[in-house]
Amino acid sequence: MNDDRLHDAFKELRRAETAHVPSFKRLWDVEPALSRLRSRLRVGSTFAFAVVLLIVLAVAIIPRRPAAPSISTWRAPTDFLLQTPGRELLDSVPDLKGTRQ
Amino acid sequence: MKTLLLLLVATAAFGQQPPPQEDPIGQQLFPPELIMSQSQKLHLDEKQRTTIKNEVQRAQSKFFDLQWELKEASDAMVQMLQQTPIDEARVLEQADKVMGLEREIKKIHLSMLIRIKNSMTAEQIGQLRQLRGGR
Numbered sequence: 001m002n003d004d005r006l007h008d009a010f011k012e013l014r015r016a017e018t019a020h021v022p023s024f025k026r027l028w029d030v031e032p033a034l035s036r037l038r039s040r041l042r043v044g045s046t047f048a049f050a051v052v053l054l055i056v057l058a059v060a061i062i063p064r065r066p067a068a069p070s071i072s073t074w075r076a077p078t079d080f081l082l083q084t085p086g087r088e089l090l091d092s093v094p095d096l097k098g099t100r101q
Numbered sequence: 102m103k104t105l106l107l108l109l110v111a112t113a114a115f116g117q118q119p120p121p122q123e124d125p126i127g128q129q130l131f132p133p134e135l136i137m138s139q140s141q142k143l144h145l146d147e148k149q150r151t152t153i154k155n156e157v158q159r160a161q162s163k164f165f166d167l168q169w170e171l172k173e174a175s176d177a178m179v180q181m182l183q184q185t186p187i188d189e190a191r192v193l194e195q196a197d198k199v200m201g202l203e204r205e206i207k208k209i210h211l212s213m214l215i216r217i218k219n220s221m222t223a224e225q226i227g228q229l230r231q232l233r234g235g236r
Contacts, residue, residue, distance in 0.1 A: 081211055084164045085134065085160075085164075086161050
């Protein structure tokens with residue numbers, strides 16, 4: 001391959017590549033708009049983060065009413081009064097032979 | 102972002118904590134067994150010992166009869182609940198008897214605990230609170 005043919009081949013390659021590349025002027029014109037968009041996105045994401053943070057803090061800080069206990073686990077506040085002294089006498093028989101420790 | 106995630110997880114975990122079991126009424130009173138087991142530390146005088154003994158004896162004499170009746174009434178209720186179909190009106194009537202007996206036992210017990218606490222000095226009450234875990 002001589003120099004001329006090599007030169008032509010590179011020229012052809014350059015032409016093929018430049019066909020897909022946007023013009024510098026167009027990029028130059030679009031850049032300020034892109035910059036504005038990027039800036040807006042940054043502000044938007046910061047705002048969204050702040051809102052989520054506020055919600056999380058509000059959930060953590062605001063006092064909540066305690067969850068109502070289930071009826072099956074609920075105990076009346078005076079139930080302990082049914083545990084009377086000497087109650088075990090009704091549930092057991094006396095150990096007359098002294099076999100139990 | 103990691104902080105936010107951690108915060109979210111912590112908040113969720115905080116929200117799922119079960120409410121602590123509390124006994125606000127029982128915490129204010131002291132069972133006679135506790136007082137008698139600590140009588141040396143509390144420096145109970147003779148009058149206090151007599152008061153506690155009398156109150157426990159007075160309550161126990163009533164407890165025995167009431168608990169016997171309660172056992173019978175609740176056994177009868179169990180039998181009623183084993184039938185098919187259950188006679189709702191009869192069971193509710195029996196439940197009234199059971200709960201009436203429970204109410205009476207609770208009142209006698211509460212009265213005993215109040216009288217025993219009233220016989221204690223402020224210092225002894227403070228000591229009993231500490232002995233029970235500082236509540």
